Amino acid sequence: MDAWLAQQNYECFPQLPLKLKKKKKDGSPQAERGKYFPSLSRATELVISVFSEEDFDHFSFCYSNMRPTIYLFGDSITEASFADGGWGAALANHFCRTLDVVLRGYSGYNTRWALKVLDRVFPTVGHDGAAAAPPVAVTVFFGANDACLPDRYAAFQHVPLDEYKQNLHSIVSSLKKRWPKTLILLITPPPIDEDGRLRHPYVENPLGLPERTNEAAGSFAKACVETAEECGIPVVDLWTRMQQYPDWCKAYLSDGLHLTKEGNKVVFEEVMKKLEERGLSLEKLKADLPLFADIDHDDPLKAFQQ
Numbered sequence: 001m002d003a004w005l006a007q008q009n010y011e012c013f014p015q016l017p018l019k020l021k022k023k024k025k026d027g028s029p030q031a032e033r034g035k036y037f038p039s040l041s042r043a044t045e046l047v048i049s050v051f052s053e054e055d056f057d058h059f060s061f062c063y064s065n066m067r068p069t070i071y072l073f074g075d076s077i078t079e080a081s082f083a084d085g086g087w088g089a090a091l092a093n094h095f096c097r098t099l100d101v102v103l104r105g106y107s108g109y110n111t112r113w114a115l116k117v118l119d120r121v122f123p124t125v126g127h128d129g130a131a132a133a134p135p136v137a138v139t140v141f142f143g144a145n146d147a148c149l150p151d152r153y154a155a156f157q158h159v160p161l162d163e164y165k166q167n168l169h170s171i172v173s174s175l176k177k178r179w180p181k182t183l184i185l186l187i188t189p190p191p192i193d194e195d196g197r198l199r200h201p202y203v204e205n206p207l208g209l210p211e212r213t214n215e216a217a218g219s220f221a222k223a224c225v226e227t228a229e230e231c232g233i234p235v236v237d238l239w240t241r242m243q244q245y246p247d248w249c250k251a252y253l254s255d256g257l258h259l260t261k262e263g264n265k266v267v268f269e270e271v272m273k274k275l276e277e278r279g280l281s282l283e284k285l286k287a288d289l290p291l292f293a294d295i296d297h298d299d300p301l302k303a304f305q306q
Contacts, residue, residue, distance in 0.1 A: 066133055067288050069100045070280075073114070073121065074141030077190070077259060077267075079105030085261035087268040094272070098285040099136065110145040110159045111167035118174055134179040137280060139271060140171055143189035144257060147212055147220040153203055154211035161223055168227040176231075183278050185271065186228045186235040188221035190263070191242050193249040196256020212257065234278065236270040 072078050072088050081088030082103055092101040104121050106114070114121075125131055146159035146167075159167065172184050197210040205211070221239030228235030242248045242263070249256075252263030259267065275281070290303040 067098070067100050068285075069102055069133070069135040070095070071102050071104055071122070071135050071138045072141070073104045073138055074187070075105065075109045075145055076107035077105075077144060078103070078139075078141050079107045080258065081105060081264065081267075085264055087259075087264040087271065090264070090268040091271065095282070095285070097287045098282060099280075102135075108145060108157065109142070110157050111142045111164050111171065112146075112159050114142055115167050115170055118171060122175070122178070124178060134182050137183040137185060137275060138175055139185045139187055140168070140175075141187040142168070143220040143224055144212070144217070147189055147216045149211060149213065149216060152207065152209055152211040153201070153205050161219055164220060165223045165227055168224060169231065172227070172231045172233065183275070183280070184231075184233045185274050186224055186233065187267070187271070188224040188235065188237050188239045189217050190238045190253070190257070190259065191248060192217045193253050193256035196249065196253055198256075200255035210256070234274045236267070236274060238267065238270065241270060242266060
């Protein structure tokens, strides 16, 4: 019975970063409570206590060999990035078997709102009470909504330029504090096609004026680039990069703001450049579990014994 309980607990909590105290008088390992098991019940502790020291070593191995994670944190351009042709989906496809790409996109959000929910988006502990494993990278892609004009119909989304820059600093600082070795990558807002915004307002537009302008977006993009330089982290200057193409309005933007498949491709390519510059490439990442090509046809199970 004890062995069965132990197996069930192993399947429920494979990611717990376990640590042993000194052994009990009977020689069995003693699980440490509080720091490592802040939310586990006494019953669960009893289940854990039946593991041998070798079991705990295996726990530790499983935790250290979890697939690394990249978080995508941003507004609607991030939220939609897993749609057909999206840049997030392209990242997930590119890194399949090596990294998990996790979407944290929030349509309509600005940096003020993002800062308010940061601890809920990135909790320091998981649902089981274990410390959350640090991601290898986080993209931070805000500014398109902050740059809404304060006298137009989307004024409630507007954030003053100085506050936007300070908010970015705070977001980066918070992420760096909890994950010192994680790569933080800023992405500027894209350029704005004002005619496209007039054709595609998302609420009634009684003034008949675009709620965003390319000039305003450019100011926020510049502030984003400056923030990255001040923080010593990489940045994708999407506002500048997209406008290097003559027909960028139609080629890269579907409604004057959001991205076409070609626009998503640009984001994917630019993000990949920054990740590869920091060593996050397929050549340097280990594939998760044995590859099919590496399985011995005469003894297939041999590949799973390592």
